[in-house]
Amino acid sequence: MIQFNQISKQYQMGQQQVAALNQVSGEIKQGEMVALCGPSGSGKSTLLNILGLLDMDYQGEISLSGKAYPKDPKQAALLRRTQLGFVFQKFNLVPVMTAWENVAYPLMLNGCSVKEQKMMASELLEQVGLAEFKDHRPDNLSGGQQQRVAIARALVHKPQLVIADEPTASLDSRTAGIVIDLMKNLGHQMGTTFVVATHDSRMALHCDRSIDLVDGRINEEAIKWAS
Template sequence: MSLRGISKSFTLGGNTIHALRDVELAVVRGEIAAVTGPSGSGKSTLLNLCGLLDRADKGELLYGGEPLPAADDVRRTQLRRQTIGFVFQSFNLVPVMNAYDNVEFPLYLLGVDAAERRRRVHEALERVGLGGLEEHRPDQLSGGQRQRVAIARAIVKRPQLVIADEPTANLDAVTAAQIVSLMRELAHQQGTTFLVATHDDRMLGHCDRALRLADGVLVEGARHVH
């Protein structure tokens, strides 16, 4: 995925806010890239654009080396559903669904058969340490457990790209380490790319590189070697 000269502005209270200014970014398969920056720096806007949840005012977005027109709603929806997983800071779990059903839902939308859905859901929940809690609804789970359901839901369809907003913020040290290890495993074994907004040093130390946003301008930081 690549961004070329991406800019995005909003109007708030009669004022124009430049959330992103001429952003250039390329992430490669199997990379874990962290995006840091203060509140209001444009991190969420950048994640939403990369996840095809929003459109830029200016610039070009490329997926698989091919430009993706902003007006191509069908292609954008197809890519988002098939190739992108999301971990939202607010979890975005369906309250009336239990953990199993929340994780299964993306596979159901993709038309995966029932036996394969069952196998993948149990595997994803085991990988995030939630085996045995399949029947629990979100209101029966702690914040950390809900976060792990959200992570399982993001990885269950084996996406090419995972967009994650503070994925370890609600986790204790042991669970955070397990999730970071899982991300590295998926990046290495399946070539999953992770674009992560985070302030968590536990996460930053295991990313391949850090990117910093300040006033909508993206600056690349140091690369890490693992």
């Protein structure tokens, strides 16, 4: 469903170039939930940003459902808006909007009618168990509830791929497990692929499988051990 081949990325640090990613390749199937794991500086956030088209300065090739990632910024922005969803560590909800309005926001940006926004946003809030909280603003919701709103927002426009950057880091372990299982179940149900960056090995166990990065490369020893 999403394929990335020989992805490399360098950063300039003073007079030196530092390799954040070094010829990383992989394939993730439709509806699969994959954890990107590794210590700080391993390259997982860099790979996540590249797969999410938030960073287009890289070498290598990426395709989504057989179509190559665009190089043009306008086409990239259109793909992000229509085919990608995002879940962040700090929720990134609009504080002056209700839960319903936050979930409906991507639909408004994509030109959906108010009727469609109401129907689709209400359906997603029901699926994440927050129908009764639809008129609550973020500051009246718990951390776990806010993240469930963020998951509904990421999925409401039926994207092919959802990028999740440390989505459970701000939650206690019990709530984190509930949230990660919710993402996994909804991804399987909707056929949406999730790529989740996490430093927490316990959360990785909730995913279908993991990709371990060390010093900008895939840790082949971890793959052999897992198999």
